[in-house]
Amino acid sequence: MPDSLDTDLTRANAADLATALADGRITSVDLTRAHLDRIEATDPVVHAYLAVDAEGALATAAEVDAARAAGENLPPLAGVPIAVKDVACTKGLVTTAGSKMLDGWVPPYDATIVERLRAARMPILGKTNMDEFAMGSSTEHSAYGSTHNPWNLDRTPGGSGGGSSAALAAFSAPLAVGSDTGGSIRQPAAFTGTVGCKPTYGAVSRSGVIALASSLDQIGPCGRTVLDTALLHEVLAGYDPKDSTSLDVPVPPVVDAARRADVSGMRIGVVRDLLGEGLAPGVRARFTESLDHLRAAGAEIVEVDCPSFAHAVAAYYLILPAEASSNLARYDAMRYGQRVEAPSTERTMAASRAAGFGDEVKRRIILGTYALSSGYYDAWYGQAQKVRTLIARDFERAFEQADVLVSPTAPTTAFPLGEKSDDPLAMYLADITTIPANLAGLPGLSVPDGLAEDDLPSGFQIYAPAMADDRLYAVGAALERRLHEQWGGSLLDRIPALAGDATTTEAGR
Template identity: 70%
Template sequence: MADAPVAPTDDLTRRTAADLADALRAREVSSVEVTQAHLDRIAAVDGAVHAFLHVSADDALATARDVDARRAAGEDLAPLAGVPVAVKDVVVTRGMPTTAGSRILEGWVPPYDATIVERLRAAGMPILGKTNMDEFAMGSSTEHSAYGNTHNPWDLDRIPGGSGGGSAAAVAAYEAPLAIGTDTGGSIRQPGAVTGTVGVKPTYGGVSRYGLVALASSLDQAGPVTRTVLDSALLHEAIGGHDPRDATSLPDALPALVEAARAGRTGDLRGVRVGVVRELDGEGYQDGVRARFEESLDLLREAGAEVVEVSCPHFEYALAAYYLILPSEASSNLAKFDGMRFGLRVEPRDGVVTAERVMAATRGAGFGDEVKRRIILGTYALSAGYYDAYYGSAQKVRTLIQRDFAQAFERADVLVSPTAPTTAFRLGEKLDDPLAMYLNDVATIPANLAGVPGMSVPNGLADGLPVGFQVLAPARADDRLYRVGAALEMLLEQRWGGPLLAGAPELPVRAPEGSTR
């Protein structure tokens, strides 16, 4: 690929979160200025990108003013205090709408914050708003949102990945320096790959799930969406750690993620064993994706890493197992959306109004086609007479996949693969072919089934569009992702002459209304 130009540093929206944090601590710029710059950018380009479902300008600026006042008073603040962040609309936010991309929750304003949001607020991070997503996180393209498509900033006619395409697009379009996503089968990493951003799925239980609108409780995991590996480490440390309100939350302290990212930037990977997963580079991978992957492996070798091939034979069944486990858990979790307690309520137009008929009318009107498809599939898989044959068998395959990981990590410190088999496809191209859509997550799903952490790092372009390099580590060893990911990032930037995103096309801009800048 051609060398990417270095991004300008005089535009606050083009700076990394780490750079902004340093500038804020040095009082070279105020949080109000940084936050307003990003609000102006949203106003200027989000009409084309549609990354946001709700922009919370007043709330974000109020937080920014508070942080500036506390800093001026000499208060010791958190590392990312004053740096704004966007939040995927599946995360509950007090005082802001939370729709999970669905009509059934249209207009719902929660009375409480998710633990992640509490921690963002406690860290003094202005929340810019809520980002678009596939309805209830079911999708790989953000085309299943009830509120319209999000567009890939690299090519507005292409998908930004899913289900968290809004968060990835917001970061790639310089509308937010940081964002929160959730990853059930690749919904942070796959959007990261196709938009040229860094996406991290932490170890399952490493970041609290309290306050996430659940899709599949044994698979869902929130994590960072950023433009650099160091930024992801900073955000991960801000939101991670034990939460007594989440029964699946790990009691362990987080590893030293920022320290690992800074160590990786030295480019020294001597002693690190990198395992290439044979089963995650098969038929269906785009030629350019394969080429960038091989080039990245060469860079890791040059940095001193030992590259070995490992086999995880049961990964070929991961996709099938996932699409039985996820719909089964979704059919159970989404039963609460019944028109009785909160959200949309639709009553039948004729006949007796019974609870059963209200539920049927509400769910029929409130859920989109993909959600209905998965609820039906999951309900069938859990039904009497089929439970053992479908859901039970899928859970046995899950155990075999976990064993594959355990054996592979005996031979390698981290495992690597392309993040997604192809670059971003065109909007509408796979919308009528659910199986083709599901295949986008073939490389990312195994990590969710096993609960291990994963990271996608931008590693070049194929046919002018971004591709990603996936790094997987053992559970609770998230720091390994950051060391290897940061080393690869640094080596690639040296080759390109700057970040990959600096070479993205300029977006159509309209003059911000009411701008103070």
């Protein structure tokens, strides 16, 4: 157990906190209150949260402490607080998906993943900021203001799940839930020096999660270590009859894999097609060093070709807008959501959607409606689906040569807020290395692999075959172990001080 546990409960890893709770060394009430105090101290500058539920979180914490005192057998993460991306419905707690369209909406039910968090007896601290309806790569498209990267408050924390990753990096939550449609868990993890996993499509229920693109969306765990992320993965994953895409298969042994951290004899395939132009020198250097670490840990490094990946972004930005256009048609001001009164039903719908949706959402609705329109369906949406098939086949061939595939998580480190706001194409290209996993429905994990030349984190991405999520955690944990030995601790130990920090730490490589 780290010494910091005695002085700052917010700095400890979730696995260590769970052990301390089970041993009776700390209480969930004290732990939850420490994180609520941390939110109060840091969120004015970070803006990771859209809603904080102090009363609900402390009530759950008190129940856990009472149950533990009574000798009740509790789940592994009972009493460990968590933050939830505002894309998941929470009964009695406002859920907006970062949009004015749902401003003030309080769902009458919990998403399945929230039910599982409650069953795991984890206090829910609040809902984290996100790009509106998960459309964005920087959390600048939130209707409620941008989230700032704790490493540098002038930089983005990534998107669309920048709030969840920023909460982890700001130490205002030990664990968080995210969603990943094209990289919205993994890219923010890379930008903030945290860990994030997109599980196999269908491995985690989407019931009660506000849909963006139903064939691409996936809920996943976010943490500060590979083991913490695996522990949350086991809580979230599993079959759900309420989700028609849910897989009725056993959850892979992700926690065991994270604890073993064994890659001896494993073939790790470097995707050459994701190492091209646009890769920042520092990102490339950290990636190469990480390969050396894995080789030293007993893995065999091979190179693979996935030529169809070059067309992934183009295909994705036809498929996603088409599905988003369909999914967002339900926001018609007739049943729930923002309503602007007008003389007719048609005008009310039009006025409400114009006022409720932001510019990026409108842009993607227009793109999607066009791609699905008569005369253009086969030329655009149909062709994109064919490219999607080619990408899946590239993965299949690559996995004949390697057990996992790897690449940088993002081509650059966190870019300045506002830099890409007026250039949608540049923003879309920020997800160029993460999108293929969503198109193929495969799992992906991002692990921090060091600081680039600008003293900002970069990420190492791992792909695995469907339902082989445990391989992600084995490779990620092996790399993390060697890097922590090299650094003398976690990369987050080097994060600059924020408002509310007791001491200032210096960033360095």
